[in-house]
Amino acid sequence: MDGGPLLQIEGLSKAFGGLWAVRDYRLALPEGVIYGLIGPNGAGKTTIFNLITGFLKPSGGRIVFAGTDITGWRPDRIAHLGIARTFQILQLYRALTVQMNLEIAHHKHTRYGLFSALTGLPLYRRQEREVRDRVGEFLELFGLTRYRNVRVGTLPYGLQRKLDIACALATEPRLLLLDEPSCGMNPREAEELAQLIRQMKARFSLTLVVVEHRMPFIMGLAERIQVLDHGVLISEGTPEEVRNDPKVIEAYLGVEDAVA
Amino acid sequence: MRRWTSLPGGVKFLIGVGLLFLVLFVANSTLNRYVLHVIILIGIYSVATTSLNLTNGYTGLFSLGHAGFMAVGAYVATLLTFPVRLRIAYNLPLLPHFLGGPDYQWPFLPALIVGGLVAAVAALLVGAPVLRLRGHYLSVASLGFMVIITTLAKGLKDLTRGAAGIQAIPRYTDIWWVYAWLVVTIYVIWRLLNSSYGRAMLAIRESETAAQAQGIHPMRYKLLSFVIGAFFAGIAGGLYAHFARSIRPYEFSFYMTFHIVIMLIIGGAGTLLGPTVGAAIVVALKYVLKPVEEGLGIYGLVEIVYALMLIGVMLWRPEGIAGGVNPLRFLVARKGERR
Numbered sequence: 191m192d193g194g195p196l197l198q199i200e201g202l203s204k205a206f207g208g209l210w211a212v213r214d215y216r217l218a219l220p221e222g223v224i225y226g227l228i229g230p231n232g233a234g235k236t237t238i239f240n241l242i243t244g245f246l247k248p249s250g251g252r253i254v255f256a257g258t259d260i261t262g263w264r265p266d267r268i269a270h271l272g273i274a275r276t277f278q279i280l281q282l283y284r285a286l287t288v289q290m291n292l293e294i295a296h297h298k299h300t301r302y303g304l305f306s307a308l309t310g311l312p313l314y315r316r317q318e319r320e321v322r323d324r325v326g327e328f329l330e331l332f333g334l335t336r337y338r339n340v341r342v343g344t345l346p347y348g349l350q351r352k353l354d355i356a357c358a359l360a361t362e363p364r365l366l367l368l369d370e371p372s373c374g375m376n377p378r379e380a381e382e383l384a385q386l387i388r389q390m391k392a393r394f395s396l397t398l399v400v401v402e403h404r405m406p407f408i409m410g411l412a413e414r415i416q417v418l419d420h421g422v423l424i425s426e427g428t429p430e431e432v433r434n435d436p437k438v439i440e441a442y443l444g445v446e447d448a449v450a
Numbered sequence: 451m452r453r454w455t456s457l458p459g460g461v462k463f464l465i466g467v468g469l470l471f472l473v474l475f476v477a478n479s480t481l482n483r484y485v486l487h488v489i490i491l492i493g494i495y496s497v498a499t500t501s502l503n504l505t506n507g508y509t510g511l512f513s514l515g516h517a518g519f520m521a522v523g524a525y526v527a528t529l530l531t532f533p534v535r536l537r538i539a540y541n542l543p544l545l546p547h548f549l550g551g552p553d554y555q556w557p558f559l560p561a562l563i564v565g566g567l568v569a570a571v572a573a574l575l576v577g578a579p580v581l582r583l584r585g586h587y588l589s590v591a592s593l594g595f596m597v598i599i600t601t602l603a604k605g606l607k608d609l610t611r612g613a614a615g616i617q618a619i620p621r622y623t624d625i626w627w628v629y630a631w632l633v634v635t636i637y638v639i640w641r642l643l644n645s646s647y648g649r650a651m652l653a654i655r656e657s658e659t660a661a662q663a664q665g666i667h668p669m670r671y672k673l674l675s676f677v678i679g680a681f682f683a684g685i686a687g688g689l690y691a692h693f694a695r696s697i698r699p700y701e702f703s704f705y706m707t708f709h710i711v712i713m714l715i716i717g718g719a720g721t722l723l724g725p726t727v728g729a730a731i732v733v734a735l736k737y738v739l740k741p742v743e744e745g746l747g748i749y750g751l752v753e754i755v756y757a758l759m760l761i762g763v764m765l766w767r768p769e770g771i772a773g774g775v776n777p778l779r780f781l782v783a784r785k786g787e788r789r
């Protein structure tokens with residue numbers, strides 16, 4: 191790497207019909223940091239994630255990841271390049287076991303052909319063993335080993351959230367996008383989650399962007415924060431700077447004469 | 451003695467196959483021709499249903515076009531094996547030189563395989579547009595494909611003799627051919643499920659969004675499951691043609707397609723042996739109830755019983771009869787089907 195940002199976004203816009211969901215968004219994300227992305231409901235935070243990961247095609251702008259222009263790429267190709275994400279509404283394989291969920295998450299690292307799979311050639315066997323070893327490590331790391339053969343749909347919600355992050359990490363990404371990871375958690379669980387995210391970041395040398403509603407959570411976790419309102423970036427800076435920015439306070443609380 | 455569950459999957463598979471053929475050998479030398487006839491039909495339908503399971507059960511694509519692929523396999527295999535002197539009598543075309551020439555008729559195995567391959571190619575061509583659809587749209591579009599195939603079978607009179615169908619097909623299919631192919635079909639799907647390919651298919655069934663975010667290109671795996679399923683459907687069609695000894699376009703139509711779908715749902719979609727269980731129940735029931743139907747004069751009784759079974763299974767046992775008690779559950783257990 192040339193020391194430039196890991197993820198560089200310029201002029202990113204998305205219109206649904208005549209409505210701008212995101213307008214002229216920019217981001218220069220250095221490697222190895224945690225960025226927060228906050229804003230009131232409907233500010234366009236999830237839309238930005240969908241644009242970065244290819245689930246939506248931008249109306250304009252450019253997304254460059256690790257020196258590669260990925261604007262308009264398919265989601266699976268972007269995943270292969272090393273961007274993983276979680277979803278606000280959990281997207282787990284509910285009828286399958288915890289083990290299977292992690293094995294699938296590891297999908298992009300298996301390289302054997304169909305013929306190897308059907309005949310059980312050594313290449314297939316070696317890679318499958320690697321998959322199982324790797325999944326075992328993730329189970330251990332997240333304390334999910336004893337749930338490995340449990341169907342995900344029957345797990346308590348908190349464990350499902352945990353597994354969701356484990357699956358995102360099992361793709362072994364360089365950049366991880368978390369969409370409201372503390373959603374549905376109590377303050378204590380949220381604090382444990384923040385701890386876990388910091389640990390994972392250090393262990394996997396990750397770069398993260400975290401969308402959050404919960405202010406104390408994101409203020410304590412992120413090194414820098416961007417604030418969106420109606421699809422437009424209204425503030426950017428350290429948590430302290432953002433907290434005291436009058437524009438941010440206005441966006442969240444409104445101003446008295448705004449209802450003119 | 452080692453416990454059964456601790457044995458490697460491959461060993462258990464071989465033991466299962468050994469037992470199957472032992473049972474078949476005993477059956478073949480003790481049972482009468484009528485019962486053997488039913489056992490062969492069960493095998494043929496098992497191949498068809500097992501192959502349907504790949505798309506409908508594992509990948510979550512509810513296709514209703516399966517009879518179309520069976521028709522392709524049946525007609526192609528029949529045209530290749532049909533005896534030369536009968537071709538002239540039946541006004542069927544002699545083989546062109548690149549298929550062996552006018553004095554040549556194909557042996558059974560290569561004819562079956564070519565039938566399966568042509569069905570697979572048809573699936574590739576049809577799948578590219580049809581698999582872009584979801585849910586009911588996909589089902590209806592695949593049903594449309596089946597209608598096109600039966601229409602073609604009726605219309606291309608020089609090749610298929612139209613609605614009259616082809617008779618006097620040599621009976622090559624026997625119990626060994628059928629069950630050898632069933633073992634191959636189950637083996638292929640079992641291997642698939644134990645690989646990243648099958649896992650990707652299951653992922654697409656469960657959440658296409660999550661699959662994409664994890665680097666899986668859904669279309670690739672949807673097509674793969676559709677094409678492999680069609681190949682074995684084509685094989686089942688070829689086996690059927692060389693067992694029934696006559697084929698007509700309407701045989702591979704709505705009745706056949708829904709028959710297979712019913713077998714799949716009753717047996718257990720998304721389980722490895724459910725399709726075989728479903729095929730056995732549905733076919734056996736038909737032959738058991740036939741005398742009852744005739745004796746009581748209630749024609750259509752079989753269909754009513756099928757319908758009631760289907761409703762009952764969907765109400766009380768949506769995972770199918772083999773869903774929970776599958777004796778060879780080890781074959782699917784690692785796929786997350788464990789309860």
